[in-house]
Amino acid sequence: MARLFWPLLPLLCDLIYGSLTTPDLLQRVLQPNDSVRPPTGSSSALPNNTSDSGQTQKPVAHAAADSENSLGLGISSSSTETLVEFPESLGNQSVCETEHCYELARAMAMAMNTSINPCDDFYEYACGNWTSYNPMPDDQSSWDNFQVVAQKLTKQLREVLERDDPNDLSTARRKARTFYKACLDMDRMDTLGTWPLIKLLQSTLNGWPVLMADWNVAKFDWLSTIRRTKKYGFGLFLEWVGAGDPENPKKNMVHFVEGSLGMSSRKYYFANHSEFVRTAYKGLMRDLIVLLRDDSSHISAENMTLVQKDADDVYEFESFLAEVTRTEEDRRNLSLSLNKMTLEEFHTRCLNSSISLRDLMDYMSSIMPNATLKALVTKDLLINVGNPDYFLKVHQKLAEYSRDPKKQRVVANYIGWRLTMEFSAKMTQKLRDVVEAFSQSVDGSKKEPERWKICANKANSVMNTAVGSLYVKNYFNESSKAKIAGLVKDLREAFSNIIEKADWMDETTRTRAFTKLDSMYEYIGYADYIIDDVARLDKEYDHLDFGPDHVYNCISINKFSVESNMKDLLKKNNRSLDEALSPADVNAFYDPANNIIAFVAGILQFPFYDASRPEYLNYAGIGAIIGHEITHGFDDQGSLFDADGKFFDWWSSESRARYTHKAHGLVSKYNNYTLPEGSVNGYLTLGENIADCGGVKEAFNAYQLYSSRKGVVEPLLPGFEGYTTEQLFFLGVAQGWCGSEREKTTRNLLLTASHSPKMFRVIGPLSSMPQFAESYQCPLGSRMNPELKAAVW
Ligand SMILES: [Zn+2]
Known part of the structure; x- marks a missing residue:
């Protein structure tokens, strides 16, 4: 379970945003950036999807039923007319005549909008009709190939989780099935009512003030409360996690980090574009309070005005916390987040106003799960403080508030709110409905996902390796593993050639780059x-037990995750992602702190990889994804880690300056990309854009390596006889990103996401490649063939 990344940043660079979505209703939209639950609770999961099979099959079947001419691009070469003149077909390139190739060709053709000039907008040209054949399900906020595959995968998870296999002796897998089953049992959740939450608020806070007429401020102090909530995953004003030492990746250390916010980004609290998010969030708070007051045994006589005042105060307090939290942009500057000091220094510099050093040490040791860990807590313990200024300001505020009982109430109400927000979606139908309404008003989706989807994805996220093993045993095609390894080899060589030819790098830096690669x-x-090794798998979840009640299971997971994370402090980081990744995920990763590229089982399938199609489409599909992850090792952040994952600038100052200059070019290029919902933030998305651009280029070159090694010219696809292999490669790249998004989701992502919108993940990389311009004969100066081709690699 251990995932020991430097917790200061989303250092695990995933291929698609947020590693898809979190499964919880509430977290579906505004996932708290809570690094306290790195192993399981907040880790990646799959989205919740609807229909039966991989949707990519749908247009094929549909097309087969239609006349082959209905889309103007059937299966004869005469129908491949477009607005550009294609190079003369050499006439000697064969055409793949298998039924599979016909199906592929139909699906590719149907996604295209050939009325668009590919040199103006290659994304629209390649994907303009995709949405007509792949309408977004109502329960989704974003829909693309990744989600289509994830939908299929979720259904497969449901099957294996619902199957009672008496021969399966793994306790871990049995636990996963128990968890899933309890999650489905909504009648039981309704019968249990809101009592588990009320009880939790009672035991941590002596009750949530906003629900009570007789809340006793004299019994409250924030530090004792945080000591109790930390085990549920809420360290809030004194949050810390165990994770790798950036300067010594083999070692783990304590990192004090900014507390999570109710909404995942500070921008939602302030940005002009996010007024609708704030309104929905405030509405969620008010509605949950009202519902819980109705249910609470401490029903107060106070009126709605007081509820509103309490809610407003909580929001205002959280806005303050958001204000002192770093922006996503600042978080990209890694050196800002490296501030090593002793516990004593941390206290003197940042916490002096609010608590004593003794209190700080007591707080930490009291939550440590065993004596060895407790013994670690001394005033000389070397820690890292992600954002010292955050702690200074928050603790000045807490000190000021502790002198005023009314303000104490605000702090208590805030802590109560965060617990309520965490667990409301596991309560009664009424509460779940309020949470779902909030999700929909924020992401634009129109329907709640079916329960089994939520539960299968949640089970996968909390027991990633156990559920992953079920997936692999039942659905993973083993033969793809070796084939993908072959592609990785070519992609590595392609990147190596790029390093070799980078005339802006000095020799020392180049040698180090080779070593890192x-x-x-x-x-x-x-x-x-x-x-x-079932024993090892079972041992991983040894201390985790589930019963019939979903909410208690979720509480157990939070406690288990926090404890596991603390225990990691005693472990050596063994440079492995084995326990961190979900095999049943449709994503790929690069982890700079361990220098690992990862392609999990769920993505090693159609449409990303398909053993029965021409290889140029595989290099365009999974090949570009592999290239993307390799390039992350050399993006503006990844390049600051050396071969062993140590945070260390191994570049000469001259080469680094030239790198930065090139990166600036890419920032400007993406800053100019706009959508009706807003503009791309070229700096926020820089790392991903570098990876996207490098990935396609490497995949293109890797395919050249492959085809010259094989010495064969692969066949074209039926209906695409007028195209060249290179043109089909680029079409394959672009069609990997076909998809659509709700307007609200686009607005939120433009503001906060590290990835560019899908269309610019195509237009950006392809317009920086002379090979693209040449293959589609785009005139110099056209949008897809600009004079200035900004690129880093
Ligand atoms: Zn990425």
């Missing part, structure tokens, strides 16, 4: 032990 670890599919 050579020592990059590969994780492909899954870790063997989840299939071969």
Whole structure:
């Protein structure tokens, strides 16, 4: 379970935003950036989807039923007319005539909008009709190939989680099934009512003030409360996690980090574009309070005005916390987040106004799960403080508030709110409905996902390796593992050639870059032990037990995750993602702190990889994804970690200056991309844009390596005889990103996401490649062939 990344940043660079979505209703939209639950609670999961099969099959079947001419691009070469003149077909390139190739060709053709000039907008040209054949399900806020595959995968997870297999002796897998089953039992949740939450608020806070007429401020102090809430995952004003030491990746250390916010980004509290998010969030708070007051045994006689005042105060207090939290942009500057000091220094510099050093040490040791860990807590303990200024300001505020009982109430109400927000979606139908309404008003989705989807994804996220093993055993095609390894080899070579030819790098830096590339670890599919070593798999979840009540199971998970994380402090970081990744995920990763590229089982399938189609489409699909992850090792953040994952600038100052200059070019390029919902933030998305651009280029070059090694010219697809192999490669790249998004989701992502919108993940990289312009014969100066081709690699 251990995932020991430097917690200061989203250092695990995933391929698609937020590693898809979190499964919880509430977290679906505004996932708290809570690094306190790195192993399980907040880790990635799959989205919740609807229909039966991989949707990519749908247009194919549909097309087969239609006349082949209905889309103007059937299966004869005469129908491939577009607005550009294609190079003369050499006439000697064969065409793949299998039924599979016909199906592929139909699906590719149907996604296209050939009335668009590919040199103006290649995304629209390649994907303009995709949405007509792949309408977004009502329960989704974003819909693309990744989600289509994830939908299929979720259904498969449901099957294996619902199947009672008496021969399966794994306790971990049995626990996953128990968890799933309890999650489905909504009648039981309704019968239990809101009592579990009320009880939790009672035991941590002596009751949530906003629900009570007789809340006793004299019994409240924030530090004792945080001591109790930390085990549920809420360290809030004194949050800390165990994670890798950036300067010594083999070692783990304590990192004090900014507390999470109710909404995942500070921008939601202030940005002009986010007024609708704030309104929905305030509404959620008010509605949950009202519902809980109705249910509470401490029903107060106070009127709604007081409720509103309490809610407003909580929001205002959280806005203050948001204000002193770093922006996403500042978080990209890694050196800002490296501030090592002793516990005593931390206290003197940042906490002096609010608590004593003794209190700080007591707080930490009291939540440590065993004596060895407790013994770690001394005033000389070396820690890292992600944002010293945050702690200084928050603790000045807490000190000021502690002198005023009315303000104490605000702090208590805030803590109560965060617990309520965490657990409301596991309560009664009424509460779940309020949470769902909030989700929909924020992300624009129109329907709640079916319960089994929520539960299958939640089970996968909390027991990633156990559920992953079920997936791998039942659905993963083993033969793809070796084939993907072959592609990775070509992609590595392609990147190596790029380094070789980078005339802006000096020789010392180049040699170090080679060393880093050579020592990059590969994780492909899954870790063997989840299939071969049941004892190890079971041991991972040894201390986790589930019963019939979903909410208590979720509480157990939070406690388990926090404890596991603390225990990690005693472990050596063994440069492995084995326990961190979900094999049943449709995503890929780079982890700079361990220098590992990872392609989990869920993504090693159609449409990203398909053993029965021409390889140029595989290099365009999974190849570009592999290239993307390799390039992350050399993006503006990844390049600050050396071959062993140590945070260390191994570049000469001259080469670094030239790198930065090139990166600036890319920032300007993406800053100019706009959508009706807003503009792309070129700096916020820089790392991903570098990876996108490098990935496609490497995949293109890797395919050249492949085809010259094989010495064969692969066949074209039926209906695409007028195209060249290169043109089909680029079409394949672009169609990997076909998709659509709700307007509100686009607005939120433009503001906060590290990835560019789908269309610019195509237009950006392809317009920086002369090979693209040449293959589609785009005139110099056209949008897809600008004079200035900004690129880092
Ligand atoms: Zn990425």
